[in-house]
Amino acid sequence: MSSVLLSVEKAEVVYKRAITAVQGISLSVRDGQIVALLGTNGAGKSTTLRAISGFLGLDDARVTEGAITFDGHRIENRPPHEIARRGVVLVPEREKVFQNLTVAENLAAPVPRAADKRRLEDQIYQFFPRLADLRGRVGGLLSGGERQMLAIASALMCRPRLLMIDELSLGLAPVVVQDLTRRLIMIRDQLGIAILLVEQSAAVALSISDYAYVMENGRIVLDGDRERLNSHQDVQEFYLGQSDGNGQDSTTARRSYRDVKQYRRSRRWYG
Amino acid sequence: MFRSTPRASGYYRTGYGQDLALIQTRTERISLAILVTLAIALPFIAGPFLLDLACQVFLASIGALSLMLLTGYAGQISLGHAGLIAAGAFTTGILAREIAAPFWITLPASALTGILLGLIFGLPSLRLRGLYLAVSTLALHFIVIYLGGEYETKRGFSTGILIDPPSLAGFKLTDGRAWYFVLLLAAAASLMICINLLRSSSGRAWRAVHARETVAEALGINVAGYKLLVFVISSSMTSVAGCLFAYYRGFVSIEAFDLFLSIQYVAMIIIGGMGSLLGALLGAAFVTLFPYLIESLLALLPNIQKFAGDIFAVNYTAFGVVMILFLVFEPLGLVGIWRRLQNYFLLWPFKYRPLTGARK
Amino acid sequence: MQLFINIIVLASIYALIACGYVLIYRVSRVLNLAHGELMMLGAYLVLATASLFAGHPLVALGAAVLLSIVVGAMVYVFLMRKMTGEMVLAAILTTVALGILIRGVIVLVWSAQQQYPAQALNLANPSLTLVGDGHISLWSAVLVATNILVYGALFGFLRFGRWGMRMRAAGQNPLLAAQRGINLHTVYALAWGLSTLTGALAGILMALDSGVTGSMPIIALKAFPAALVGGLDSLAGGLVGALIIATAEVLLIYYVDPLLSDVVPFLVLLAMLIVRPWGLFGTREELDRV
Ligand SMILES: Nc1ncnc2c1ncn2[C@@H]1O[C@H](COP(=O)(O)OP(=O)(O)O)[C@@H](O)[C@H]1O
Ligand SMILES: [Mg+2]
Numbered sequence: 001m002s003s004v005l006l007s008v009e010k011a012e013v014v015y016k017r018a019i020t021a022v023q024g025i026s027l028s029v030r031d032g033q034i035v036a037l038l039g040t041n042g043a044g045k046s047t048t049l050r051a052i053s054g055f056l057g058l059d060d061a062r063v064t065e066g067a068i069t070f071d072g073h074r075i076e077n078r079p080p081h082e083i084a085r086r087g088v089v090l091v092p093e094r095e096k097v098f099q100n101l102t103v104a105e106n107l108a109a110p111v112p113r114a115a116d117k118r119r120l121e122d123q124i125y126q127f128f129p130r131l132a133d134l135r136g137r138v139g140g141l142l143s144g145g146e147r148q149m150l151a152i153a154s155a156l157m158c159r160p161r162l163l164m165i166d167e168l169s170l171g172l173a174p175v176v177v178q179d180l181t182r183r184l185i186m187i188r189d190q191l192g193i194a195i196l197l198v199e200q201s202a203a204v205a206l207s208i209s210d211y212a213y214v215m216e217n218g219r220i221v222l223d224g225d226r227e228r229l230n231s232h233q234d235v236q237e238f239y240l241g242q243s244d245g246n247g248q249d250s251t252t253a254r255r256s257y258r259d260v261k262q263y264r265r266s267r268r269w270y271g
Numbered sequence: 272m273f274r275s276t277p278r279a280s281g282y283y284r285t286g287y288g289q290d291l292a293l294i295q296t297r298t299e300r301i302s303l304a305i306l307v308t309l310a311i312a313l314p315f316i317a318g319p320f321l322l323d324l325a326c327q328v329f330l331a332s333i334g335a336l337s338l339m340l341l342t343g344y345a346g347q348i349s350l351g352h353a354g355l356i357a358a359g360a361f362t363t364g365i366l367a368r369e370i371a372a373p374f375w376i377t378l379p380a381s382a383l384t385g386i387l388l389g390l391i392f393g394l395p396s397l398r399l400r401g402l403y404l405a406v407s408t409l410a411l412h413f414i415v416i417y418l419g420g421e422y423e424t425k426r427g428f429s430t431g432i433l434i435d436p437p438s439l440a441g442f443k444l445t446d447g448r449a450w451y452f453v454l455l456l457a458a459a460a461s462l463m464i465c466i467n468l469l470r471s472s473s474g475r476a477w478r479a480v481h482a483r484e485t486v487a488e489a490l491g492i493n494v495a496g497y498k499l500l501v502f503v504i505s506s507s508m509t510s511v512a513g514c515l516f517a518y519y520r521g522f523v524s525i526e527a528f529d530l531f532l533s534i535q536y537v538a539m540i541i542i543g544g545m546g547s548l549l550g551a552l553l554g555a556a557f558v559t560l561f562p563y564l565i566e567s568l569l570a571l572l573p574n575i576q577k578f579a580g581d582i583f584a585v586n587y588t589a590f591g592v593v594m595i596l597f598l599v600f601e602p603l604g605l606v607g608i609w610r611r612l613q614n615y616f617l618l619w620p621f622k623y624r625p626l627t628g629a630r631k
Numbered sequence: 632m633q634l635f636i637n638i639i640v641l642a643s644i645y646a647l648i649a650c651g652y653v654l655i656y657r658v659s660r661v662l663n664l665a666h667g668e669l670m671m672l673g674a675y676l677v678l679a680t681a682s683l684f685a686g687h688p689l690v691a692l693g694a695a696v697l698l699s700i701v702v703g704a705m706v707y708v709f710l711m712r713k714m715t716g717e718m719v720l721a722a723i724l725t726t727v728a729l730g731i732l733i734r735g736v737i738v739l740v741w742s743a744q745q746q747y748p749a750q751a752l753n754l755a756n757p758s759l760t761l762v763g764d765g766h767i768s769l770w771s772a773v774l775v776a777t778n779i780l781v782y783g784a785l786f787g788f789l790r791f792g793r794w795g796m797r798m799r800a801a802g803q804n805p806l807l808a809a810q811r812g813i814n815l816h817t818v819y820a821l822a823w824g825l826s827t828l829t830g831a832l833a834g835i836l837m838a839l840d841s842g843v844t845g846s847m848p849i850i851a852l853k854a855f856p857a858a859l860v861g862g863l864d865s866l867a868g869g870l871v872g873a874l875i876i877a878t879a880e881v882l883l884i885y886y887v888d889p890l891l892s893d894v895v896p897f898l899v900l901l902a903m904l905i906v907r908p909w910g911l912f913g914t915r916e917e918l919d920r921v
Pocket of ligand 2: 045
């Protein structure tokens with residue numbers, strides 16, 4: 001089994017010294033693994049990614065407890081550029097490209113530049129041939145899918161060992177998402193990069209990840225490899241929108257509030 | 272005295288009248304009485320130098336209060352405060368000089384000038400925010416100063432305009448003690464105006480505009496109107512301060528109203544503490560007295576001769592340092608320090624601890 | 632002809648100063664109102680290095696210029712770094728306070744009298760005669776040339792230089808820049824260093840031309856409208872803005888009233904703020920960001 005690249009142990013993140021957004025979560029990512037982080041809005045997925053990549057300081061937040069270790073180094077509460085240089089690179093949810101810089105400049109701006117920069121660039125244009133055509137276009141004029149590609153590409157220019165993508169499929173057409181996930185798998189296979197994805201769509205996440213965690217209210221409530229989650233009753237019911245535990249379609253045959261998904265989900269997970 | 276929340280240990284109000292009362296607890300009544308007694312007694316125990324200092328602090332307080340209204344509460348940044356003071360002072364000087372206008376004409380005239388300039392200064396604020404607004408007030412400052420300078424040179428008063436002391440009902444205002452009471456009254460009146468404005472609907476509207484302009488607009492607040500209103504009120508108060516300043520000094524010269532004066536006023540509300548009238552008063556006192564403090568500190572040093580010629584440079588340096596220290600280390604200003612001290616004694620022997628997370 | 636030369640010289644002065652404002656604003660959204668004082672400090676530093684490297688005027692000038700870069704970077708590292716993430720007003724006021732501090736220190740160290748760095752360096756300032764009977768002093772000519780050089784270099788640096796590109800990136804989206812491994816502190820310190828460098832160049836050349844007193848920062852304050860008229864985040868804007876302001880100023884002084892000198896830039900600025908607040912070449916969104 002490959003070695004553990006990133007490990008988060010019982011991390012707790014507090015915003016503005018008052019709001020605890022993440023409450024003692026633990027997760028790990030191994031070399032070359034694609035891991036997905038699932039959960040509804042406000043579950044704390046973005047916060048977790050920001051905590052790993054050192055983005056919290058600007059929102060007046062801190063990792064108050066626990067440890068985040070990357071490749072043997074503690075990285076919690078370190079400045080973002082330092083973490084980026086260790087090889088942890090984030091594609092954020094919004095504002096993921098430099099709007100006024102051209103595609104080529106977006107790819108040239110990142111700092112830990114490989115010595116064989118040209119080769120890397122060619123490789124990236126191979127993964128995303130569309131970008132090669134758009135070289136001179138400024139980032140602000142790209143479509144959602146192109147922007148996501150550019151964001152991933154410029155993240156790759158940092159030579160990451162762990163690539164983190166927040167909301168991979170948000171606002172993108174299903175075909176585009178399919179295309180992107182195919183390329184991500186290609187990238188993982190060819191560059192040997194581990195990927196940590198945040199997704200709201202369980203179907204997308206489970207289609208490419210080797211392992212997945214489900215977050216709810218700042219905690220991890222469920223985790224397992226693809227097969228386990230795919231066949232897990234709760235996931236099927238709550239995230240994949242398949243029939244509920246009683247064999248009925250949960251959206252049509254709702255008789256009391258006890259049948260409402262939200263209610264049963266919290267009952268089952270919080271006891 | 273400056274907070275709107277109940278100050279007693281519980282909620283004891285039984286009528287709307289009590290809700291509106293400015294003084295609510297016995298402690299407040301007693302401390303206010305002591306303060307008033309002290310203020311009245313001061314001119315009879317203090318020498319002329321101290322009286323002059325007190326008068327300067329009062330004058331600065333009016334300007335600082337009006338700037339606090341504008342910047343601290345309504346959130347409109349102004350770097351042109353000195354221009355407004357100059358406008359008041361020059362209105363007074365010109366009227367007194369040209370048509371020998373008496374006090375009861377120059378004072379309202381200054382206020383009127385202030386209202387007019389408030390409209391002019393306020394107009395850019397309808398379009399501009401933050402940095403750009405600050406810059407536009409800066410530009411207006413230079414234009415007012417230019418007009419004043421133009422008047423001085425064209426009329427041959429290039430060293431400044433001399434003004435006779437004002438007479439009120441046949442009584443000439445020359446005595447330092449009389450001035451003290453006049454200015455004390457003026458400052459107290461300004462304070463009352465500010466307190467009452469802030470607890471009225473306009474005060475709430477200004478705070479809303481400050482917090483989030485678009486939201487204020489969506490809530491049905493006439494943002495443009497309230498912005499202009501605060502500019503008009505603030506600058507007419509400032510102009511009146513300028514008028515009083517002109518009479519108090521008996522002399523107006525454009526040199527006195529440079530950019531540094533504007534900065535000093537901004538420094539007053541920063542050092543005092545943004546968003547607090549008490550802060551404006553503390554800041555005004557601090558900034559006004561600061562040069563004298565430095566001077567007396569220098570006098571304690573053994574080799575004063577070295578600095579004697581450059582006393583103003585020492586002042587500048589020290590002022591810059593103090594301003595930086597406040598901006599970097601105590602953004603809440605003197606009021607912040609005061610509140611912390613209060614809390615310290617209130618909570619003693621417990622220590623105040625900020626919230627750190629849910630469990631800690 | 633002489634009028635034209637005067638306009639060019641004044642425009643160069645304003646442009647050279649304006650690019651300092653633009654650099655810092657563009658990268659960190661801070662308006663540096665201490666720019667004038669930092670510029671003056673550059674001129675006074677020449678006095679210091681002149682006595683240090685007596686007999687080597689070029690070495691002394693070079694040392695002063697290098698020192699000014701260090702001063703600018705230090706201002707960021709020791710002061711402005713603490714203001715990141717603070718309100719716009721607080722950051723501006725910090726620079727104002729810094730300006731006051733520098734002024735005081737300069738008088739304490741060098742006294743308030745007018746000083747002539749050119750004499751300290753043993754450099755002459757002959758008047759050159761140009762075609763059409765126009766005159767220009769040597770150091771003014773050098774200033775115009777320097778201005779062109781500086782703008783050329785800055786354009787190239789920002790467009791093609793690796794760190795220039797990073798400065799642009801950081802100015803647009805600091806969070807993402809940090810995520811891409813760009814150390815924001817380095818970028819900001821670099822911007823402050825470069826800005827102070829250009830300011831000091833302006834200050835030194837003006838001082839070589841006509842000496843230096845404590846009132847030099849006024850000129851920088853008048854150059855600020857040039858930066859804003861052009862657009863605070865646009866380098867080309869600084870050049871155009873300076874030309875507009877200088878033309879208006881020289882012509883109005885000549886034909887209307889010399890006293891207008893100090894207000895003309897601000898009149899133009901006010902007109903611009905009413906018509907097009909974001910400047911000729913600025914980005915419109917800027918207005919909502921501050
Ligand atoms: N800047 C912030 N300040 C305060 N609270 C925040 C901030 N960002 C997020 N939160 C809170 O943290 C919780 C988790 O948010 P987030 O991590 O963005 O969720 P997700 O990405 O899973 O939708 C939410 O309840 C949100 O209110
Ligand atoms: Mg999110």
